[in-house]
Amino acid sequence: MKKFVNDPKQFVPEMLEGIALANPDTLAYVPEYNLIMRKDAPRDDKVSIVQGSGSGHEPAHVMIVGKGMLDAACPGDVFAAPPMDYVYETAKKLATPKGVLLLVNNYTGDRMAFDMGKEMAESEGVRTEILMINDDVAVKDSTYTIGRRGVAGNFFVIKAVGAASERGDDLEEVVRIGKKVNDVTRTMGVALTACTPPAKGSPLFDLGADEMEVGVGIHGEPGRERRKLAGADEIADELLDAVVDDLPYASGDRVALMVNGLGGTPISELYILYRRAHKQLADRGITVGRSYVNEYCTSLDMAGASITLVKLDDEIEELLAAPAEVPIRVF
Amino acid sequence: MKKFVNDPKQFVPEMLEGIALANPDTLAYVPEYNLIMRKDAPRDDKVSIVQGSGSGHEPAHVMIVGKGMLDAACPGDVFAAPPMDYVYETAKKLATPKGVLLLVNNYTGDRMAFDMGKEMAESEGVRTEILMINDDVAVKDSTYTIGRRGVAGNFFVIKAVGAASERGDDLEEVVRIGKKVNDVTRTMGVALTACTPPAKGSPLFDLGADEMEVGVGIHGEPGRERRKLAGADEIADELLDAVVDDLPYASGDRVALMVNGLGGTPISELYILYRRAHKQLADRGITVGRSYVNEYCTSLDMAGASITLVKLDDEIEELLAAPAEVPIRVF
Structure with a gap:
């Protein structure tokens, strides 16, 4: 294996720690939940935008946390969905009066983790919506999805909902924009x-x-x-x-x-x-x-x-x- | 060969054309000399900053042409110095009353092309200086250099002299700054x-x-x-x-x-x-x-x-x- 790696089990945590060390003014790393978040999040005046997914897709999503993009990313291990309790804890940490939008690339493992994480967060009063992204035209269903897969096109959804949330749009409006971008x-x-x-x-x-x-x-x-x-x-x-x-x-x-x-x-x-x-x-x-x-x-x-x-x-x-x-x- | 390539001979020109198509407002491509330059260059109020070298090191240097960075890049073919007449034509095209600074990573082939191109440009009245970059500590002399090689550290020299030239510093001052950054x-x-x-x-x-x-x-x-x-x-x-x-x-x-x-x-x-x-x-x-x-x-x-x-x-x-x-x- 021709890689820069120490213990493969520490691949994701060490990467996340590196990101936090390189961005001490803007990003925080919460090791318990594989969480990278903006230091100024959550903000009462904006919807929090969160994306999780397996790791191994960098810069998506842990390296696009920042103003006008994601408020937080909660990755799983390499090519593995984040555990549902990571999603739950992330939603709680990012909770604002305007709500939390969870972006999910359509892979069945991710859907499951986010559906359950959302349910857990809502049971504690966190207002949460999920937006599924499914931009990949290659196949109708696939090895790991029902329906189309979500891939690189999610970048545009993130950018659009990030910008909308930054100017104070409400959760419904942010969701409308995200769906609209995903649709085209x-x-x-x-x-x-x-x-x-x-x-x-x-x-x-x-x-x-x-x-x-x-x-x-x-x-x-x-x-x-x-x-x-x-x-x-x-x-x-x-x-x-x-x-x-x-x-x-x-x-x-x-x-x-x-x-x-x-x-x-x-x-x-x-x-x-x-x-x-x-x-x-x-x-x-x-x-x-x-x-x-x-x-x-x-x-x-x-x-x-x-x-x-x-x-x-x-x-x-x-x-x-x-x-x-x-x-x-x-x- | 697992690459996105058509005719390998067209690798560099096709890449350069792609860069120009993607940046129609800011960059111009001059196919005769493999030249990517800012559309607003040369500017009378600033030293023009130029770097050439072989291709194959992208984003260096053709993808860092822009405000505050390079005014132009004149690459050679993959891992080959640009021909001396490309350097000469580039210096002429970028000529300003404040002069042209040619940045050269220390590789013997590049030194030769730039030394000769500079001489040709000066014979036509273009004020030109060369600044050699030699940041690589690995070896004293090497396969293709006398003295240390110039590698990724040249990025910092480019950034510093780009910023200095943008604020209107004279050629002597821009050279002083470039040498100072290279030295550390x-x-x-x-x-x-x-x-x-x-x-x-x-x-x-x-x-x-x-x-x-x-x-x-x-x-x-x-x-x-x-x-x-x-x-x-x-x-x-x-x-x-x-x-x-x-x-x-x-x-x-x-x-x-x-x-x-x-x-x-x-x-x-x-x-x-x-x-x-x-x-x-x-x-x-x-x-x-x-x-x-x-x-x-x-x-x-x-x-x-x-x-x-x-x-x-x-x-x-x-x-x-x-x-x-x-x-x-x-x-």
């Missing part, structure tokens, strides 16, 4: 290699030297097809066609276009995919209003990428453009 | 895997399944020692000791601490290294004033990391904290 967000990914979970120490699945997994899930779950590796443009076309065809688009539409790296792919290659996707959209008369080329939601060290499109209107574009702060420093 | 910046890296250049299509060197290359260069050049893979804390200690011991440090000193990923290592693992380095510094009485955990200067898809320390004083800290803009979007 579509993603599909491709894996060129498997990933290696620290506790397993070997690749999670086998993928031949000349193969790729089209429509892969963020834990390496099978997608639409395993087939022979293709060139970058052909791959970009296939991912883009899948997401464009899943919504009615017309010439003149504006979109946010994300090319998301899955962890082991350098950003140079992501821009090669971006180039093609941008041009193909232009050929359809679709304008890219906002571009995102980076790692947002990864699968440990998997080589691969996903393409996400968000159909923009003025309301969504304004929310995506709102100021925010995350622990990731680019300059 | 030290880096050492480690590779867990080799990288695969697109044109080669196979790993650049062999590294056993249980081996690591300590003190590796950013093209995979040998460092101090090839030895058995160790745990994250042990690796962090070794890198940190090397950079701390290379400058006189005393209890009470403040530093910027960077943990830089080499391209194939997920950010989760970088925070595990960060955690240890931060604590070890605290044990020595050294305070981390600014934290950087991300990919800044990579080696294609190499799994690995480097640690950089910058000894801070008020002047440097103010320059590092100045506002800037880069094409990399984190929210």
Whole structure:
């Protein structure tokens, strides 16, 4: 296993401690519940925005806790949902008079933990809503979900509800906005290699030297097809066609276009995919209003990428453009 | 080769075109010279800051062109210095009454291209200075350098001279600041895997399944020692000791601490290294004033990391904290 790791059991806690040490003014780490939260949360004047999920998808979600984004993230272990009592304790800690919004990428394990955590929190009077994200067009049901999976497109939901909550919107309004963004967000990914979970120490699945997994899930779950590796443009076309065809688009539409790296792919290659996707959209008369080329939601060290499109209107574009702060420093 | 690539010969131009398409308001791409430049450059009221080097180190340097950072980057092909006439044409295009500062990471091929390009530009009246960066403590001379190599620490030089030039400092003052930052910046890296250049299509060197290359260069050049893979804390200690011991440090000193990923290592693992380095510094009485955990200067898809320390004083800290803009979007 070619990783920077000490005891694999301590992979997540050590990462979280590192995040807190690097951001002493803004973030707090609560080891008992794997919790990373803003130091200024909860705030009475805003809905608290929380996302949990398995770890191994960083920067999602523990590295996007900050002003205008998440108020807290409560991750599970690598590729494991957080325990329901972590969700419960997190909701209690983040409780405000305006309520708590729990964002959940649609994976059955996460749904279960959050449904139960929500119930426990509500029984103690914490006003809580759950918003499910299901942007992955690759498959209808999947290995670990009923219905579509939630993947990198959740980033846009987080940004939008983060901005809405920051300006003081009520819980109903924040939920409306989150659902609206989820409804116009579509993603599909491709894996060129498997990933290696620290506790397993070997690749999670086998993928031949000349193969790729089209429509892969963020834990390496099978997608639409395993087939022979293709060139970058052909791959970009296939991912883009899948997401464009899943919504009615017309010439003149504006979109946010994300090319998301899955962890082991350098950003140079992501821009090669971006180039093609941008041009193909232009050929359809679709304008890219906002571009995102980076790692947002990864699968440990998997080589691969996903393409996400968000159909923009003025309301969504304004929310995506709102100021925010995350622990990731680019300059 | 598990990469997103079309024709390997077009790897760099396609990446650059992608960057320009994603940043239509701020960046221009000049295909004749592999040049990415700010649309508002050159500006009469500021020194133009330019860095070239081989490609394959992204985001360095083509993705850190922007306000407060570089005015332009003129990369060569993957792991190849830019041709001298690209440097010359870039210096001419960026010429301002206040001059052009060419930043060069110390690799012999780059030095040669920039020395010659500078001479050509000066013969046409372009006021030009070169500032060499040599932050890598791993080896004194190396496979491709006389003297120490320039690696990820150049990021801090760029940030400081970018900020100084933005406020209108003269060329002499910008050079003084750049030298000062370089003088207090030290880096050492480690590779867990080799990288695969697109044109080669196979790993650049062999590294056993249980081996690591300590003190590796950013093209995979040998460092101090090839030895058995160790745990994250042990690796962090070794890198940190090397950079701390290379400058006189005393209890009470403040530093910027960077943990830089080499391209194939997920950010989760970088925070595990960060955690240890931060604590070890605290044990020595050294305070981390600014934290950087991300990919800044990579080696294609190499799994690995480097640690950089910058000894801070008020002047440097103010320059590092100045506002800037880069094409990399984190929210």
